[in-house]
Amino acid sequence: MIRTFRQLATTGLLAFVAATTAHAQNYPTQPVRIIVPFGAGGVTDITARVFAEGLSRELGQPFVVENRAGAAGGIAGALVSKAKPDGYTLLVITNGMFAVNPLIYPSLAYDPKKDFTYVAMLANTPTILAVNPSSPYASLPELVKAAAAEKDKLSFSTAGEGSDNYQVLQLLQQATGTQFLAVPYKSGTESLTAVINRTADATAISAVSAVSFVDSKQIRPFAVTSAKRLANFPDIPTVKEALGKSVEGGSLSGLAVPAGTPAEVVKRLNAAIAKVAGSQLVQERIYSKGSEAVDPTQIAFEKRVRDEQAKWATMLKAVPK
Structure with missing residues (x-):
């Protein structure tokens, strides 16, 4: 009886394995x-x-x-x-x-x-740190220096907690010892619009999404949050090149x-x-x-x-x- 049960169990297991393997080999069928x-x-x-x-x-x-x-x-x-x-x-x-x-x-x-x-x-996909073209800050070091002078003085728009530009903001603040005023929006588009409309002082925008806005001079790019310069933005330095501190996000x-x-x-x-x-x-x-x-x-x-x-x-x- 025990042997028969074991045989049945083994047979059932082998059948299950065979069915699973067949499913994987044929995947996907829909x-x-x-x-x-x-x-x-x-x-x-x-x-x-x-x-x-x-x-x-x-x-x-x-x-x-x-x-x-x-x-x-x-x-x-x-x-x-x-x-x-x-x-x-x-x-x-x-x-x-x-x-x-x-x-x-x-x-x-x-x-x-x-x-x-x-x-x-x-x-x-790294981001590009950017400001409005009319911003009084001409470079990332100038922006960071102003932020370091007074906590929460400069605003930084994000797409909300957990978003890619929220992450970049945390990395930037830790690397520079600054604290921007984080302003959350519902989307990356809205956080970018805030900089274009001068509602916010700075933001980080996806390098893929940034192309048309950089080309049309709607934003002034400061640095890219990657280990090396991007092929489609060869003139934009990395944060490490701009600040001497690594911010990759x-x-x-x-x-x-x-x-x-x-x-x-x-x-x-x-x-x-x-x-x-x-x-x-x-x-x-x-x-x-x-x-x-x-x-x-x-x-x-x-x-x-x-x-x-x-x-x-x-x-x-x-x-x-």
Whole structure:
């Protein structure tokens, strides 16, 4: 009797493994949803749509982008955390969602450490620190000097707590020992408009979104928050070049799936993302526009998540309440 039970159990396990393997080998057999946590037109949305196009070609099924904005990514995070873990619902997750939001919001509808499997990074998009062209400050050192003279004297617009320019502001303040008056808006567009309208003294704008505003001289760029100058902005120095202090930040995006998604599905997705990342499509429409290429391996993404979580846990302890 015991032997028969064991045989049945073993047979059942083997059948389950075989079915799971077959599912992974055939994946995908239907359209795949990519949930974007922000509205259409932003850098995260643009990145998602370009990769969706590439993945559709690579894997032979439509990858359909759905924008689920709200709650600083909380609506999208909650939706995907509760989705069936079969590889047909993906989440574009950002460093703000997995490293910053858990520290600044009392409760989240998702747990970034338990609810997701991190598949691959897509791109890192630094920001450009900028002011209005009529600003009395002609350089980043002048702006920082003025901010250091009096706490909360100069205003810095952001897209709200946890956003990429909020993160850059924290990094800049820590590096320079200053404290700007942080002014939150509902979106990156509104925070940029505040500088254009001279409602705010300074901001940080995504390098991808900044192109037309720099070209039309609606903003005066001071420095880019990356390790090296960007190919499409060769005349804009890095913060380290401008100040002698390193400030590297912006929006890191990657793809995640619900925890429990079969490992073979994750592996297949990761391999496809790596191929798309190296394609001419992504090179021309993402990496040449101000975003930076990143290591597409799963182990690199998992390490980056842990590093970002540790960094911001230390960083935000010092943020004035």
